[in-house]
Amino acid sequence: MAARTSSTRPTALRSAAQIPLRPFGPTQDAQDLRTPRIPLLDPSPVVAGGFTPKAFVGEVVPFSVVAFREGHDLIGVQLRLTAPNGEESLHRLRPRLDGTDRWGAEVALDLQGGWTFGFEAFSDDFATWAHATELKVAAGVDVPVMAALGADLLARAAAEKDRPAPQRKLLSATALELRTAEPDRILALSTDPAVAAVFRERPLTTLRSVTGPRPLLVERTAAGVGAWYEFFPRSEGARRLKDGTVKSGTFRTAARRLPGVAGMGFDVVYLVPIHPIGTSNRKGRNNTLTTEPGDPGSPYAIGSPDGGHDAIHPDLGTAADFRFFVRAARKEGLEVALDLALQASPDHPWVTEHPEWFTTLPDGTIAYAENPPKKYQDIYPLNFDNDPEGIYAEMLRIVQHWVHEGVKIFRVDNPHTKPLQFWEWLIATVNADDPDVIFLAEAFTRPAVMRALAAVGFQQSYSYFTWRNTKAELEEFLSGVAHDTSDYMRPNLFVNTHDILTEYLQFGGRAAYRIRACIAATAAPVYGVYAGYELVENVARPGSEENIDNEKYEYKVRDWEGAERTGDSLAPLLRRLNAIRREHPALRQLRNFATHWSDDDAVLVYSKHLDAVFTATGRPDTVIVVANVDPHSVRETTVHLDTSIWGVVPGEPFEVEDLLTGAVWTWTDHNYVRLDAFDEPVHILRVRERS
């Protein structure tokens, strides 16, 4: 497989295809024509609408372009990259040879910031000559002419002043020899590996044509990689009192949960809104319109006399307590993500200070959030068109306030209910100051809207993953996010949320929880879990797709350690999955997802592979996942693998090790599997390197 290239390689990237840098030089592109001399079409990565494609530090990005020329002469294609530090590099593309005329190269971009990329095609005169000479000498046709053409060509290359001296010497000598050589020797010279190596490193190029440069934004790794854990801080350390009410947890008590979360191997702890909660029309338990004493209200009804989006709920503590929590998280290797829910309870300070930010009705009241004729009387939505400048400035202030408090990740609630234009502006403005800030779009809506939110700047997106449960659905969904939209959209595969408890989880028992966690953790580099998943909290409010006694409206007092002691917790599985993710860089990529065949319509098979050049160990990394997605059954079937992806010739045996059980098997491209949903529903296999 691919090998690391020479030590002259810039530190900002990894690529198996890098070649010595050369200037573009004069090109033959007519200024008034769209088509360069050698057409370069449909360059990728690309985002429709002219938005900038995205990658994350360490992501292996497939660059490609359609290139061809008239007739039979051969061409070469190169990728020219400019890193944010101005460093240029050149990478040779390989033809895909699948009839599409597409050429590609993979490069891992290791420096955050704005990159540019362009493609360059050229007539590969040496390759054309060598190919024709091989055919013609074998056929005894034009032998002296081909020798003379070759001699001229090599002499021309030898005359290139900026070509290294040893190359020039070899080419001159070969040119001289070609002028007098016999056919056998001509054939040998036209296929001489030393000469071929010279031109592979530095081709003789004519008709040079260019396209680009185009921008590519590389964001920090956490934009594309991470295991998220969501909790309600008020529940962590909450205590049930003797009178049956619950005393709220605080940032101090919630901080005690952080070692547990970190111990499971999570990277990000996401908190639902931490701000004061309104009391007007506060919702009671299970979303009822009446409250009982002690009902804490939905944290999404933001704002009270205690403050708004820049304030902290008094029950949770003070600003100092929050800072303590953030520091405690950091000590555990966890990053804190906050919820950004841009809406107000009727008690929010905005309502009196900036009534113009809402919609005032003819009767003088402020319009509630609604889906006519339904109304949500605990929420006033903002009206961004009344005072855009004022609202934009306030939203920016709020985000910057929390950035200042050490928060660099925001989970944005319902971004599709605010103007798309606002998000483009807000994210660009925040990132101009601090490119480390990450926004996750919580938009469960139509595909065009979700894609547009990602295109205008959201670093991550909730996805349809929760509702893709059959093998066919998962194959289509996972291939789509890995290959169709990965230039701009990064799905965060949450297995559940405080608002989503799918029928699959409601009725699939413990097996369903295990299967979904295994897939989410391995199919994409970002996934998430909402607290309680490990306890298999799978009872829904009847007729709904959310938990009964939704934590949004009440405290949850859970016994994490107790559940783990009795063996009822899935925490050990999550811990193992996150450990596997850390050990296997192939799982920290999105675009390397590949489906494989199985004969059973419930047995999903996919692999993730990374070439050696892209791993820290310098060894290739391959993980194969085989999952029985029917949580009620035992399945026996044959899986059929395209082993060429990890460099194994079809039919050749190789060893796999199950990373969940430690079992080791010798596999080929066709393998029997038995997956018992009640016992061992998923294999997560690493391919062992041959010794």
Next chain:
Amino acid sequence: MAARTSSTRPTALRSAAQIPLRPFGPTQDAQDLRTPRIPLLDPSPVVAGGFTPKAFVGEVVPFSVVAFREGHDLIGVQLRLTAPNGEESLHRLRPRLDGTDRWGAEVALDLQGGWTFGFEAFSDDFATWAHATELKVAAGVDVPVMAALGADLLARAAAEKDRPAPQRKLLSATALELRTAEPDRILALSTDPAVAAVFRERPLTTLRSVTGPRPLLVERTAAGVGAWYEFFPRSEGARRLKDGTVKSGTFRTAARRLPGVAGMGFDVVYLVPIHPIGTSNRKGRNNTLTTEPGDPGSPYAIGSPDGGHDAIHPDLGTAADFRFFVRAARKEGLEVALDLALQASPDHPWVTEHPEWFTTLPDGTIAYAENPPKKYQDIYPLNFDNDPEGIYAEMLRIVQHWVHEGVKIFRVDNPHTKPLQFWEWLIATVNADDPDVIFLAEAFTRPAVMRALAAVGFQQSYSYFTWRNTKAELEEFLSGVAHDTSDYMRPNLFVNTHDILTEYLQFGGRAAYRIRACIAATAAPVYGVYAGYELVENVARPGSEENIDNEKYEYKVRDWEGAERTGDSLAPLLRRLNAIRREHPALRQLRNFATHWSDDDAVLVYSKHLDAVFTATGRPDTVIVVANVDPHSVRETTVHLDTSIWGVVPGEPFEVEDLLTGAVWTWTDHNYVRLDAFDEPVHILRVRERS
């Protein structure tokens, strides 16, 4: 269905969606953001790479754009068109309501030249209010508030100074009434058809957002519509002499064939190259390397001491004879297309006058065309990189010479063996002088190359049609050309050529010829036939995909009238097919192709429909084709139609008339068919209008 709109409609287009013109007015687009206030994404028609999309005069073009806004408020979307004469028009788009957020409108563009189009979205305040009011009044919620909001909204619309006075009066009166109305009356007013009509014609718009304008090139109708007939003029009127040799036909004798071609209903007569043919290394019959006396040579080996690409083969006659032929064709309603084969025989005047236009080898000889190690010693290819300016100028001179002689259509031989850049330049340069000139690309090569040739300017393209013979192949191919590439690529469905006799035709007998002609003539608006098709000349040179005794290397003496007298000719079928094409405007469109289901894997079903607004008669036109594509069988099956395409409710009966046999049946959306390949392999049905 759609109706023609008012008489204020510009003469340059037809559309059912046209609305009175209004200026764009101020928009709320932030200058530095990509996203307007209401997002307008993925506009269509569009061509990747920034090339200009194309249509032809009379083509019904589907314009569409993805548009949505945050929240529940409703939007409207409009298309603004500017004709080549500067005339502007505005057309309302309809949401597709298929979950894609795509809005569309169809417009027939009736003026040749450069158009522009742009999209405009706005908050449809009236529709939002009317929708919410209907729901809320029914639920008894917010009734006085909704009435007040409606009164304000109608008063605002009534105050628009450029709104017609009767509209303003109605709106003022309604506003006044709303302020005091009872709930029942409010409900009635919110759904009042008169008020709705006012806003349908002229919505109350806020948050106006625009994208575009973008260019769209409308070419003359013949660029996209026509029935082509290919012949070798030297064969038409050729006579076999007593010594067994053949005396060449001339333009005068070939002109006698024109009434026959026109009588079959063809629009274009395409001639293989008419220039002097070289004698050096002339190919003999069946592509042999030796000639017999009297062998005329391949007309593609262009050039002799008699002249080159601007000269006429002496056997065919003089320049005056050629002009006579062009005039005779015109008199028959036929347009002449010439072959543009940019290559030279070794005897071409270029070889001595411009040796720099070829590749000279180290031994001083000029390089033959080759596919190493094969060589084509009767042909020298041009080397466009040696003297681009000189070659470009000469090629332009040649084209303009024939344009001056009355030829406006060129079938370009192997354009993929010349630089793509050259074609972009040549076509743009020729069309700048004369936009009526049409170039047909004869490129049988990889998809990316064929698509690129179309994108850079070729008005028509040969296609893979000849090799798409099964039902599945045809469904995929025909849907693809109608929907995926139709913004820039127009396939000319030749059923055969002098170089292509597919296995389907070789072994499918007479039925195969009938089936392919029926499909070619009805599935796309441009198709072609090479002379001899009507005689079912289906014997191939063994092992090849071309006719034995290929006409490229010899004369063909055929008896057209005799074959027709004995009933052996397919001319009557071609005549009928071309008549059907003339009678049915739906068949003169590409993009309206729709496949339907049949239960038999050899019975292909498709329809072509045109709304009444787009036909000259003002009546809708619908043609359904049901073809048994297995030429060796009788098939009985059920076809299942999506009758909603032509406005028939599923299950409702309608009458169809077979345009080939005159049979009339009452059909529904499910119909029994029996197609006997040996007798009646295809139904071409028109849907009769209900009286």
